[in-house]
Amino acid sequence: MRLSPLLIFLLLFAGCGFFETETSTCVKCHQGLELASPTHGDCVACHGGDAVAEDKEVSHRGMLGKKNPGHPQVWDKTCGRCHAYQLSRVRSNLMTTATGMIKNIQLTWEGEDGRLYAAQGLETFAADGTALKLEPVTALDHLSGELYRKFCSLCHVALESNQVWTGSHGAGCTACHFPYNDNGTYEGDDPTVKGKWPYSKTHAMAALPDNEVCFRCHNRSGRIALAYQGMNDGNNSLVPTEGVYPGPKLISGVRNATSIPPDIHHEKGMECIDCHTSRDIMGDGYAYENMYLQTEIACEDCHGGAKERPRSEKVSRENDEAVRESRSYKRQVVLGDELVLTAKGRKYSNVFLEEGKVWVVDKRDGQRHESKVITGTPEHTIVGHERLECYACHSHSVAQCYGCHTEYDQRGKSMDFIKGRETPGTFDEAEDYRMLYPFPLALNQRGKISPVTPGCQTFVTVIDRQGERVKDEYVAKFKGQEQLRFAPFFGHNTGKKAVSCSNCHTNPAFAGFGQHVLEGDSLRATLICEHSADKPLDGFLTLRDGEVRAFSAITRENSRPLNSEEIRRTWAVNQCLVCHFEPKDPIYQKELDYRALDRCLSRPAPAERPAGAGR
Known part of the structure; x- marks a missing residue:
């Protein structure tokens, strides 16, 4: 039997159901509503309801997730029916579970409880x-649980956020694939919902979410969406910066975002999705306790390391994951393509190895970018730099918020977004200072030297229902000690030009001493908390009479500040930099003789040398 071209088209593109016909009351009422996609033409298959009932109430009866069929409460009955593989991944994804955030708040304030x-x-x-059970955060009935439910939860995709200027989004699948505009109103062509709130910007699905989707959530905390696009919401409040208006961009929380140099990848036209894989964003089906464990990409994937070039593998199967993922891309993956591998050994779906060159191809528009491979170049094979992360040198800036004061007042009430009702207790937050540069360095969980940022440097006050201050912490406890916390961090603000050798090797702020004044063999902090006379608010090390002491924790396994010997060796390089200031200088390809440097330091000054002494 031969099938007509029209029937073949319908069978191929019917998606989860057949297309709605003109007799559908959905179509009659919602004239002008955008088709979600060529494969999503059946309203009832996604939304539920009755497509033949003339009465509006009857037609809408039984709809799933009200306006949002992608909501986690119903996604197993809607999106998950056709996209079971994707649902199994996003269900355990950190964007949904927020396990790492909840865990790290709890570690600071109450400590672990084994769950x-x-x-x-x-x-x-x-x-x-192995099987893993995640308890609901509603069972965490103390300060950490309260903070997550009343503050953090609105940015995570398990919930809809519809009252935050520039920060609203749907819940579940729709958070990324049906994005909101700045004020959460519909601006499409269906007059029945035109201008209404809260709705996605249009009813057309975004198969490839753009940077604005990422910006809705990632403009707080580490502020990576701001830094990537070249913005900073620093200590400027709403001071006019463009004519008489705040700007150049007003963002959620009535914050004024000003301009800084953007990330070089953004300058080249690359979007977030061009570096990040779907497994970074949607997860891979496993539950991770921290974001760095779920993230599978690294700078070395495309640029290579000091000694090893990027790894690659050819596509040998028609059902390869990369082939499936690239269906919505401008440049699709085909059999025989050689694809670069991620840090976890999986294929990128848009990074190709062609004639020995690495090419990153933008997923949306197909623009090609040659990725420079740095393997073997002299400036990247400096002896002693083996432990440096790429972004330790190549970060323009790192967002750092110091002195985060959190007050919890049990006399008032506020919305618990997870429980869906107001409960006793309100939070108020304030910070002392924010900066971008210089940024401190320490050892991260990989044993490499990377930027670190306060994470979170929290001072907690709790006021009970009688108005008594029952908790007034100068510094929260972490791992049984009163200590500030810094966390390894990639600020998403990289540049082609690296931090200069002299900056890193001569400015103690990079080693973790904060802003300071040098006094003999001591460093005096100049940015201190009102509760401390000598410890820097913006650092985690002190230097007194030549002795280095650490008083803060770096919050990852195997992480720590640089020790006194590492700092001594770092600063000893200053003597070389006076003459050998070029990182390509062959001297830096040789093992440094620190004993020779010590002898150089101990030599008497020229005026003090005995007459006739040789050089």
Whole structure:
């Protein structure tokens, strides 16, 4: 039997159901509503309801997720029916569970209790394949749980956020694939919902979310969406910066974002999705306890390391994951393509190896970018730099918020977004100071030297229902000690030009001493908390009479500040830099003789040398 071209088209593109016909009351009422996609033409298949009932109330009866069929409460009955693989991944994804955030807040304020919590309770699998139970955060009935439910939860995709200027988004699948505009109103062609709130910008699905989707959430905390696009919401409040208006961009929380140099990848026209894989964003089906464990990409993937070029592998199967993922791309993956591998050994779907060159191809428009491979170049094979992360040198800036004061007042009430009702207790937050540069360096969880940022440097006050201050911490406890916390961090503000050798090797702020004044063999902090006479607010090390002491924690396994010997060796390089200031200088390809440097330091000054002494 031969099938007509029209029938073949309908069978291929019917998606989860057949297309609605003109007899559908959905179509009759919602004239001008955008088709979600060529494969999503059946309203009832996604939304539920009755497509033949003439009465509006009857027609809408039984709709799933009200306006949002991608909501986690119903996504197993809607999106998950056709996209079971994607649902199994996003269900355990950190953007949904927020397990790492909840865990790290709890570590600071109450300590571990042997359980892991998530935005919603879930039975899933850990990265090693073992069964893992995530408890609902509603069971975390203390300060950490309260803070997450009343503050942090609105940015995470398990919930809809519809009252935040420039920060609103849907819940579940729609958070990324049906994005909101700045004020959460519909601006499409359906007159029945035109201008209404809260709705997605249009009813057309975004198969490839753009940077504005990422910006809705990632403009707080580490502020990576701001830094990537070249913006900073520093200590400027709403001071006019463009004519008589705040700007150049007003963002959520009535913040004034001003301009800084953007990330070089943004300058080249690359979007967030051009570096990040779907497994970075949607997860891979396993539950991770921290973001760095879920993230699978690294700078070395495309640029290579000091000694090893980027790894690659050819596509040998028609059902390869990269082939499937690239269906919505301008340049699709085909059999025989050689693709670069991620840090976890999986294929990128848009990074190709062609004639020995690495090419990153933008997913949306197909623009090609040659990725310079730095393997073997002299400035990247400096002896002693083996432990440096690429972004330790190549970060323009790193967002740092110091002195985060959190007050919890039990006399008032505020919305618990997870429980869906107001409950006793209100939070108020304030900060002392924010800066971008210089940024401190320490050892991260990989044993490499990377930028670190306060994470979170929290001072907590709790006021009970009688108005008594029952908790007034100068510094929260972490791992049994009163100590500030810094966390390894990639600020998403990289540049081609690296931090200069002299900057890194001569400015103690990079080693973690904060802003300071040098006094003999001591460093005196110049940015201190009102509760401390000598410890820097913007650092984690002190130097007194030549002795280095650490008083803060770096919050990752195997992480720590640089020790006194590492700092001594770092600063000893200053003597070389006076003459050998070029990083390509062959001297830096040789093992440094620190004993020779010590002898150089101990030599008497020329005026003090005995007459006739040789050079």
